[in-house]
Amino acid sequence: MSYNYKNQIFTLILTIAVIAGSTLTAGASSIAANFCDIENHWAKSYVEMVSKYNAVSGYPDGTFKPNDTIKRIEFIAIIVNSQGINLRSPLQGEYWGQPFIEAALEGGLILPNEYGNMDDATFNMNISREEMASIVVNAYINSGRLLDPIVLNAASSRLSDLGTVSPRYYENATASVALDFISGYPDGSFAPKQYASRAQAAVLSYKLLVKLGIITDDNLPLNIVLSKNKLIQGDVLKLSVYHADSPSELSLVQDLYSDFKWYHHDSVIQGVIPTNYSTAPGKHSLEFTHSETGVITTKTIEIVSRDFRVQKLTVDPSIESSTRNDEAYAEYSKYFNPSRESSSTTKYYSEPFVLPTIGRLSTEFGESRSVNGALTAYRHSGIDIAAPRGAEVLSTNRGRVTLAMPLILTGNTIVIDHGEGLFSVYFHLDKLNVAEGDIAERGQLIGTVGSTGFSTGPHLHFTMSYYQFNIEPGYVLYDRSITKDNYLGLMK
Ligand SMILES: [Zn+2]
16 A cells, blocks of 8 residues: 555554544643743743643643654644644553654544654654644644635745745745734744744744634733743733723823833733832732733832942032033923924834943942932932943934033933933934934944033943933843943953
8 A cells, every 4th residue: 555545544544543632622721820830921821721731731840841853752742632623542661752642643633654764763853843833734634624826825925935844844934824823923924944932833833723723712822921030120011911902991000110111012912111219119009900800910029129339429629610500400490301302103123222332331320429418319320331432322223312511410412212212322422324204224423421410430321211210221222230240241
């Protein structure tokens, strides 16, 4: 018997088996497993939903390890389980995956020579995106579903790197995108050789269960993900909400940041809560209400106090009187304050932030100051980088210039809006190379280091803020504070 003939028979048998299995599985949903490591993971709702259908399982220690890469055999097991196929019992001392491999071969999910050497070691290797796409599309087609050639064509013209897909996976890779099992990346690439995570595998299992009609109510519960549970004063908390339709369905009660706004991205709603020296250390609660369902979710975060430095500053009394006076403050309020009041509703940038100039860190973020012996209420809004006069100052990222002008207090001053409330600020510049309204590219020369305004020598004062709320710039650039102890390493 030729192999193809044999395979067709298996496919026929499996199609019947799958349909029968589906019916059984549909009524067989149980309680979702309670994995201990997915509480703050984007895929939480998917993992819990498919675990109800016994499509995924975790480890004996109660973890799911969502970010781990997934092995071929683990993915095969997930898809076999998603189809609700009854397996034969494993034999004593047998490789645990063997019954799944047999089911996958019988079901036409994989070919007998799929991975070359079909031994245990081969099945324990990480699965690539193209291999995954092939299995899930086979599962779909072998359940009797058809592919629309028009949709298939549209998908192949959308992908930029189909040429790098192995020829034998070409059709199924295209189909996986056409069927929305796998989405291409924003740049149009499919990245066929890239490994997938266990979380991504759970999403594929979910999509298959929906398409096979096993999951009928595809409204996943709201999943609220916090970037951190514990923040040092000056850090930024990022909130991501999955499976909500619109920001208008969400309300958030919290006492950390009064200008909080939601931003709607492709499939996720996000917001940012900045903290700084004015944020009270201790526990703070975030209470989310989903108006669609009335479900209230409360999360708690902890703010850890930072030991801010106190700077003793001596300033020439004549410079002080000419720069720190009522006229200077009035001018600052008139021009500087409005420059951070409104922000683009979309981000101008997509790449990481860069340090605007290299030099010696002379003042940390949040330092308090005593000027000429008297302690002031002032807190340092950014970092000071001492550098020679004329040294280049670069835009920390792409954005729109909302202020570029000389001010008595802060000298030649630039403010850049990066979108969604994030701003960067540059003080005491010698020269200004941009004008209000310009788009500054990431790393573009925007001015030079100087000592204009209230300044004791050439340096760049660099602030980052959410609207007018100043944050530690280090958290935007390096996900940690920039301090006198670590700046040399960070500035490399
Ligand atoms: Zn400064």
